Amino acid sequence: MTERATILAGFGGQGLLFAGQVLARAALAEGREVFWIPAYGPEMRGGTAACTIIVGDAPIGSPIPDRLAALVALNPPSLAKYEPLVAPGGLLVVNDSLVEADPTRADVEVVRVPCTSIARQIGDERLTCIVGLGALVARRRFVGWAAVEVAIADLLVSKGPGVVAADLAALDAGRRAATAPAIKSVATV
Amino acid sequence: MTERATILAGFGGQGLLFAGQVLARAALAEGREVFWIPAYGPEMRGGTAACTIIVGDAPIGSPIPDRLAALVALNPPSLAKYEPLVAPGGLLVVNDSLVEADPTRADVEVVRVPCTSIARQIGDERLTCIVGLGALVARRRFVGWAAVEVAIADLLVSKGPGVVAADLAALDAGRRAATAPAIKSVATV
Amino acid sequence: MTLIRDDRRASRPSTEPAPERLVYRRPDLLSDVSTHYCPGCGHGIVHRLLAEVLGDLGLGPRTIAVAPVGCAVFAYDYLRLDFVEAPHGRAPAVATGVRRVRPDAFVLAYQGDGDLAAIGTAEIVHAAARGEAITVIFVNNGIYGMTGGQMAPTTLLGQRTTSTPGGREARTAGYPLPITEMLALLPGVGYAARGSIADPSSVGKTKAMIRRACEIQVAERAFAIVEVLSTCPIGWGMTPREAARHLVDDVPATYPLGVIVDRFRDPAPAASTPR
Amino acid sequence: MTLIRDDRRASRPSTEPAPERLVYRRPDLLSDVSTHYCPGCGHGIVHRLLAEVLGDLGLGPRTIAVAPVGCAVFAYDYLRLDFVEAPHGRAPAVATGVRRVRPDAFVLAYQGDGDLAAIGTAEIVHAAARGEAITVIFVNNGIYGMTGGQMAPTTLLGQRTTSTPGGREARTAGYPLPITEMLALLPGVGYAARGSIADPSSVGKTKAMIRRACEIQVAERAFAIVEVLSTCPIGWGMTPREAARHLVDDVPATYPLGVIVDRFRDPAPAASTPR
Amino acid sequence: MAVAAPASRVPLPARARRHAFHPVEIDTDRCKGCELCVGACPPAVLALDPGIVNRLGHHPVRLTDPARCTSCALCARICPDAVFTVYARPRETAR
Amino acid sequence: MAVAAPASRVPLPARARRHAFHPVEIDTDRCKGCELCVGACPPAVLALDPGIVNRLGHHPVRLTDPARCTSCALCARICPDAVFTVYARPRETAR
Amino acid sequence: MMTAPTLPDERVLMKGNEAIAEAAIQAGCDAYFGYPITPQAELLEWMARRMPELGRAFVQAESELGAITMALGASAAGARVLASSSSPGMSLMAEAMSYMAGSELPVLVVNVMRGGPGLGSIGPAQSDYFQATKGHGHGDYRVPVLAPSSIAEAIALVADGFDLAERYRTPVILLADGILGQAMEPVDPHFRSLPPRHDDWSLSGADGRPPRVVRSLHLRPEDLEVHNDHLGAKYREIAAHEVRWVGERLDDAEIAVVAYGTAARVARTAIARARDAGLAVGLVRPISLWPFPSAVLARLAARLRALVVVELSAGQMVEDVRLAVEGQAPVFFHGRTGGMVPAPDEVLGVIRRAWAITADREVTP
Amino acid sequence: MMTAPTLPDERVLMKGNEAIAEAAIQAGCDAYFGYPITPQAELLEWMARRMPELGRAFVQAESELGAITMALGASAAGARVLASSSSPGMSLMAEAMSYMAGSELPVLVVNVMRGGPGLGSIGPAQSDYFQATKGHGHGDYRVPVLAPSSIAEAIALVADGFDLAERYRTPVILLADGILGQAMEPVDPHFRSLPPRHDDWSLSGADGRPPRVVRSLHLRPEDLEVHNDHLGAKYREIAAHEVRWVGERLDDAEIAVVAYGTAARVARTAIARARDAGLAVGLVRPISLWPFPSAVLARLAARLRALVVVELSAGQMVEDVRLAVEGQAPVFFHGRTGGMVPAPDEVLGVIRRAWAITADREVTP
Ligand SMILES: Cc1ncc(C[n+]2csc(CCOP(=O)(O)OP(=O)(O)O)c2C)c(N)n1
Numbered sequence A, B: 001m002t003e004r005a006t007i008l009a010g011f012g013g014q015g016l017l018f019a020g021q022v023l024a025r026a027a028l029a030e031g032r033e034v035f036w037i038p039a040y041g042p043e044m045r046g047g048t049a050a051c052t053i054i055v056g057d058a059p060i061g062s063p064i065p066d067r068l069a070a071l072v073a074l075n076p077p078s079l080a081k082y083e084p085l086v087a088p089g090g091l092l093v094v095n096d097s098l099v100e101a102d103p104t105r106a107d108v109e110v111v112r113v114p115c116t117s118i119a120r121q122i123g124d125e126r127l128t129c130i131v132g133l134g135a136l137v138a139r140r141r142f143v144g145w146a147a148v149e150v151a152i153a154d155l156l157v158s159k160g161p162g163v164v165a166a167d168l169a170a171l172d173a174g175r176r177a178a179t180a181p182a183i184k185s186v187a188t189v
Numbered sequence C, D: 001m002t003l004i005r006d007d008r009r010a011s012r013p014s015t016e017p018a019p020e021r022l023v024y025r026r027p028d029l030l031s032d033v034s035t036h037y038c039p040g041c042g043h044g045i046v047h048r049l050l051a052e053v054l055g056d057l058g059l060g061p062r063t064i065a066v067a068p069v070g071c072a073v074f075a076y077d078y079l080r081l082d083f084v085e086a087p088h089g090r091a092p093a094v095a096t097g098v099r100r101v102r103p104d105a106f107v108l109a110y111q112g113d114g115d116l117a118a119i120g121t122a123e124i125v126h127a128a129a130r131g132e133a134i135t136v137i138f139v140n141n142g143i144y145g146m147t148g149g150q151m152a153p154t155t156l157l158g159q160r161t162t163s164t165p166g167g168r169e170a171r172t173a174g175y176p177l178p179i180t181e182m183l184a185l186l187p188g189v190g191y192a193a194r195g196s197i198a199d200p201s202s203v204g205k206t207k208a209m210i211r212r213a214c215e216i217q218v219a220e221r222a223f224a225i226v227e228v229l230s231t232c233p234i235g236w237g238m239t240p241r242e243a244a245r246h247l248v249d250d251v252p253a254t255y256p257l258g259v260i261v262d263r264f265r266d267p268a269p270a271a272s273t274p275r
Numbered sequence E, F: 001m002a003v004a005a006p007a008s009r010v011p012l013p014a015r016a017r018r019h020a021f022h023p024v025e026i027d028t029d030r031c032k033g034c035e036l037c038v039g040a041c042p043p044a045v046l047a048l049d050p051g052i053v054n055r056l057g058h059h060p061v062r063l064t065d066p067a068r069c070t071s072c073a074l075c076a077r078i079c080p081d082a083v084f085t086v087y088a089r090p091r092e093t094a095r
Numbered sequence G, H: 001m002m003t004a005p006t007l008p009d010e011r012v013l014m015k016g017n018e019a020i021a022e023a024a025i026q027a028g029c030d031a032y033f034g035y036p037i038t039p040q041a042e043l044l045e046w047m048a049r050r051m052p053e054l055g056r057a058f059v060q061a062e063s064e065l066g067a068i069t070m071a072l073g074a075s076a077a078g079a080r081v082l083a084s085s086s087s088p089g090m091s092l093m094a095e096a097m098s099y100m101a102g103s104e105l106p107v108l109v110v111n112v113m114r115g116g117p118g119l120g121s122i123g124p125a126q127s128d129y130f131q132a133t134k135g136h137g138h139g140d141y142r143v144p145v146l147a148p149s150s151i152a153e154a155i156a157l158v159a160d161g162f163d164l165a166e167r168y169r170t171p172v173i174l175l176a177d178g179i180l181g182q183a184m185e186p187v188d189p190h191f192r193s194l195p196p197r198h199d200d201w202s203l204s205g206a207d208g209r210p211p212r213v214v215r216s217l218h219l220r221p222e223d224l225e226v227h228n229d230h231l232g233a234k235y236r237e238i239a240a241h242e243v244r245w246v247g248e249r250l251d252d253a254e255i256a257v258v259a260y261g262t263a264a265r266v267a268r269t270a271i272a273r274a275r276d277a278g279l280a281v282g283l284v285r286p287i288s289l290w291p292f293p294s295a296v297l298a299r300l301a302a303r304l305r306a307l308v309v310v311e312l313s314a315g316q317m318v319e320d321v322r323l324a325v326e327g328q329a330p331v332f333f334h335g336r337t338g339g340m341v342p343a344p345d346e347v348l349g350v351i352r353r354a355w356a357i358t359a360d361r362e363v364t365p
């Protein structure tokens, strides 16, 4: 199967749904099949939130993946809830700013990125998930990097170049954090 | 089968439902099984009305009889509507005051009784159907005459002796009309 | 003799010349059949008034009417108008659906008091709140006629019905509902009035109200309602003449007659003292 | 410093001695959990006031409460009271059912404005018309919070919501519904008032209204309703503080604050001028 | 006693008006005998006809004294069954 | 940057009050950072703590200057999350 | 009509609607909520008179929505509750029925069925079978449905219905039709009474105990699934223990007519005529429509030459018969709709046709 | 979310609720009536923005009762009408659905199903199958039910739904679930448009023609039966001509999974895994739930070793499958409820079990 499923999960206000849309739109631009779905519901408001994106080369089957290619866990409950779904060899991006605990899985690749801190440094906590997305795409090319950048620019065109620039900066910071050896080593702490 | 089905039909205001109850209660008093049902509905209000009574010796089967032992038709539409249901050899009491037409059936016993005129003479058109009932019971002892009289007295006990007397008079007038040879001959006109 | 002059107008549909010396004849918009209504039932009078007014205003061919569930469910058999049947109480919503897709139609809803003031409370309140451009004829006979004379929200205190055999008691069965006064509070309501059909003179005034309620829809595209106090001799256990007398003597104490609001004549609603 | 004195009373449930110098503490009837409400949501304040008043009056152990469908659906998780969940809009009917079989209970219905003033219009009107001895807390935040910020019947003209993206227009979406004024017309309504939770002083006044609405049920066995103007920062697209400001500055022009009727103090209802 | 009469028999045919003036035509077959018109008629010239039962089972109303009818049409105004057609007395007789 | 703290860590333990008087206890874990209390506090001694993200994901409110707090309880009156416990200054210090 | 309250010793004539109402009263019904509709209005009217006399709760609600949610509230507060309506009104109760099933509230709801769809007619019908037994409200739930075929049986099933409702914490539907509602039959006036309702979950105020909550919301799907599993287990238990049906003349029958309620009475007359004509025909009369007597039909089907289903509908219960029979025997259907009731001779005709068509089927009665 | 109105040439990502709304608009929907409810609120919100832009009718009603009866009125007046809701709101539409079926009014109604019963959860579910296909409202009527399994298919079925509704003068239900409503998928933005609605019975004012009446009342049972017979004939015609289903990998299949909508997607993934594991499994995906593809299942069952039914319910469609199969092959069922969705591996497990249990059944694929 060529389907690759990703879950982005954390607090509301971390920009999860938007980051998911960026990923979906990038896949669309590449002519791939894609499926995007938020965890919807009132309990999500101000509480936890999540978003699933499945990218594939044929129409997507099951909308609820049981074998995740990647998980971006931006707060502690998300890690606890979704870690078991990650397929062996899958990627786990953990928000080092808010998640103290270490993942329990040994058969997945873990990347710790201080997504919240980075987002704040760029100036907006709502960029947290874009940072995570940068880390994800840096490590798993489910979609091309350029397609992601174009998707951000397209989706934010009405918000003006400043916003686009901030999002691209967050994306890139995530990429750098996920590829810098210092950060990578966190996974083994 | 020991079930005997009767339909009383005519205008609202002729006392159909009450006459039906009299018959049902008489049967009950005799320890028989009985089933009473009005044709219910708004079209009945001020228009035509009907009431079915089935008397038997075992629990009553079909509530809608297709073989009537007797029909009391107090206005023209009733005769037209229910005449075909009368079983061969059945009894047909026709209100001579309002029904000009003759029944078309040759295989039933027809009795013409001027029910409305008799009721008026007694003083209340609402007695019309009791007159018809008198004629019916005179010719077909589905229930005993005494049981009918007792039923009338019981049902009207709260209305006072005057009302009971009027009803009994109507009942008896119907009996007499149905047994007087002059009236009976109408059936053959 | 205003009444007669009214009648003469009513009997002259603009399309054909008035027969010489004709004072009153059955309006053309009434179908040529007998109604199923009980003797003396007020619905017959209200139907006739509607036929007269719509005829006078030439609205018949533009009218889409909504029939209620209640004794007037067969209104479509008696009025020569396009009709749609609404589920019990939903006539104002059905009328809204019609209104929104037929901007040129004259939209009429006919409802009884059980239909409008009980099960249909939400629909009438919100059609009024939206200022839906419809005309509602609300026939209040203080009872559920069709189902056999049970209490309606409008039933008078003390009134015996088949579901208040000891007379309506406020403690258990609540108070009569002045729903037209409630609706009159809403800014979307262009016109709200209460008439009666108790006697020929009331009938004439009610006709004028119905006329105004129709004109308001056409001219102002606002919501208009006429509550018509009516009789249900059968449900009330009275002769038609007793019922008419009761309607004159007893009912208006709870439901005062008159125009409650006419926002296109007098933007401030008449002060209404609810009981 | 009435407010503080109020608070001190609130913090002293009659059963245990007041801790020395305590000015305010979380009322006992509030459960020891976080709510799911968004930051700054007015429901939290109203819940707290209810907990305080019921605690003050010692009504908690007698209360059977009815939860609405709306953001406050989880009220039973936050208030230590017996609770039954009503289908959307039917809380007054559910409360009626409870009322009729539990004469000794204190019966409370909590409803949002979509719940009470839209789908539940018939139920609230008729519970009020019956003079059902229940107390209704009606949280009017002018929007459907739970389903994502759509227009409610109470939404202000011009207000943008997810279902009035260009702002509510009377022509197509109708006028704000002054339902509490409508209810106040009904003789069965013992008490109807409108408060707000915009600032601490309004909160205090609202608490007094809620208290009166509870007392009326107990003492007079009449229907009582308090409409609480509240905020939905998420639905309004505002920060909680902006929302509170909007509630002070803009909302009362459409929904004036104050007691609309208190039939056991002043049998003639206060003249209310609806807009 | 008369039996229910077919529609054409009882109401006054319109033509008849030309000969003896009748201010009121009554569609007898539709009358339900409610007597609202009876109560509304100022000169009291309407009454039920107990000798007739119409197709609906009612005793219909009858104009008892055409000469005293004022053509006021109050009967028509109140009749729930729109049974009446009312004519004013022709000018030559009326004035 | 501090990670979300367990409930016991941040709120001022009740015992502490005996030593240094703190007029206001804040159940930090339940605070949603709405700032309604911040706006309502007359001496403006409440503020969000940007250094903390609590279990709900919010920056909770903090009493910035206990000494200037008047124990007016307006914060408690407005807080939708019933986060506050307010004490009046003990007599010996207050008067 | 008749006044039963005095409880005479002999049989009395009672109208179906009134008998049902009085049966509920004798069974200890604490509260009634309804809204007028033909052909069940007399039930409400009986309650309007009797309940206040007895100091019990009666409310004529503003609508069926109001009535059924009042019932919901009263049941949650611990009362034994009756509500009643007829077809269009039942449709309006769909949402609340689903809520009550989800909240596990015992309420007995009477549907005196009339012709549909829509406003239809007020004649007797059985065309709400699907609604009662399957898809009325949303979600996975079932409601026990009891269908009397005489007024005496209706009286008995009222008490059974309350009993079922309370034992299993579920709404129960008593499914009658216009004929049963409007007819009078002799009944023994000594109706069954039940001990007062008792439970440990209903609401009375959290006085000296933790608060109780009655609700159908379980926002986390995980929780709702657990709840649905619990409901499912309950439904399986009901299906295992609460099937009710009556067989008549089945011993030597080669054809079984399957019919309930009024249709079963017509069938009984037709069967008598068939027997007179020498045809070995019997009757299966389901009384519980859910749970449906599938097992008995499956067993019978194996040895019958045919089944003939008679309904006052276009064919609803027949689906459950087919589902039970699973092709083991041919299933014939005869239905009348809209308020029409088949005549016994009409049903006899269908039996004869089934007899003729299946003449060469081997059966071992 | 995305704005489709500009109709770009390439595929666009659209949220299911919004795609359904836009598809209706492109298909020529004249009027929309709705009431907010999760998880279909975005459908209403899309309409709130787009319909006024286009000068078409949009009303957020006071309730689902209001919405569906506004739809009734607008349809009677000749408009192409969409209404939408989710499970609890659908329950409130039961009476009006019955009226519209009786009055033969074309309206497309979307149900974006959520977990029940009662308030339940807002998670995706398929537990309104019974309601949609059988007993929703009272009386003998049926409603065509179309169940998409992807957003692109939902778009296509919207136009088909209007078309069916108008050709047969009937309400039609589009049965989706929370996942289809909330998800985004790429779609071709060129949706099908239909010619304007046309008929000779709807209301416009009796101008120069006799008055027309739209109604469901036929008070005389004789008349109502004639009307029901007419409806029945129409339903038989629909059943004969409008069955829609898709088969996948059935040629050599020994087991067929039967599933619709979201469950079918899970099944597809499970079937792929089963095939990887060497099991010959195919998929029957009903698209029209009524009329149900019974004939094809009956045909298939004769040559399969088993059928596995997967639903997001406690078992509803499975009854129709059993009814179709009539015991020719064993029918296994797997359902999740309350908003839970089975994982593909879970379904794979059921397939494996069915495979194992039926190992000794002779089949001729
Ligand atoms: C949903 C529903 N509930 C109840 C009924 C029964 N029903 C028919 S008419 C009616 C009320 C009639 O009262 P009203 O509206 O006052 O009209 P009236 O007959 O008095 O003119 C009722 C309750 C119905 N048809 N549908």
Ligand SMILES: Cc1ncc(C[n+]2csc(CCOP(=O)(O)OP(=O)(O)O)c2C)c(N)n1
Residues within 6 Å of the ligand: D069, D070, D071, D072, D088, D111, D112, D113, D114, D115, D116, D139, D141, D143, D144, D145, D146, D147, D152, D232, H035, H036, H037, H038, H064, H088, H089, H092
């Ligand atoms: C029958 C039904 N229709 C719609 C809904 C969806 N719904 C849930 S809450 C709600 C309205 C909430 O608004 P409001 O009552 O104002 O409460 P708030 O959330 O604003 O406090 C709606 C429409 C539902 N649950 N049931």
Ligand code: SF4
Residues within 6 Å of the ligand: B045, C036, C037, C038, C040, C041, C042, C043, C071, C141, C145, C146, C231, C232, C233, C234, C235
């Ligand atoms: S029952 Fe009442 S409202 Fe109905 S027709 Fe008879 S008199 Fe009129």
Ligand code: SF4
Residues within 6 Å of the ligand: A045, D036, D037, D038, D040, D041, D042, D043, D071, D141, D145, D146, D231, D232, D233, D234, D235
């Ligand atoms: S959506 Fe609005 S009403 Fe609901 S919890 Fe959030 S702020 Fe409060």
Ligand code: SF4
Residues within 6 Å of the ligand: E023, E024, E040, E041, E042, E043, E044, E045, E046, E063, E068, E069, E070, E071, E072, E073, E074, E075, E076, E086
């Ligand atoms: S027109 Fe006037 S006077 Fe003549 S019958 Fe009629 S009411 Fe009487």
Ligand code: SF4
Residues within 6 Å of the ligand: C040, E030, E031, E032, E033, E034, E035, E036, E037, E038, E060, E061, E078, E079, E080, E081, E082, E083
């Ligand atoms: S008012 Fe009309 S129906 Fe009544 S008695 Fe007079 S003519 Fe007949």
Ligand code: SF4
Residues within 6 Å of the ligand: F023, F024, F040, F041, F042, F043, F044, F045, F046, F063, F068, F069, F070, F071, F072, F073, F074, F075, F076, F086
């Ligand atoms: S008690 Fe008053 S002064 Fe102290 S923090 Fe609260 S609002 Fe501010």
Ligand code: SF4
Residues within 6 Å of the ligand: D040, F030, F031, F032, F033, F034, F035, F036, F037, F038, F060, F061, F078, F079, F080, F081, F082, F083
């Ligand atoms: S009002 Fe309450 S929740 Fe809001 S910031 Fe202040 S303490 Fe926190």
Ligand SMILES: [Mg+2]
Residues within 6 Å of the ligand: C070, C112, C113, C114, C139, C140, C141, C142, C143, C144, C145, C152
């Ligand atoms: Mg009425």
Ligand SMILES: [Mg+2]
Residues within 6 Å of the ligand: D070, D112, D113, D114, D139, D140, D141, D142, D143, D144, D145, D152
């Ligand atoms: Mg709200």
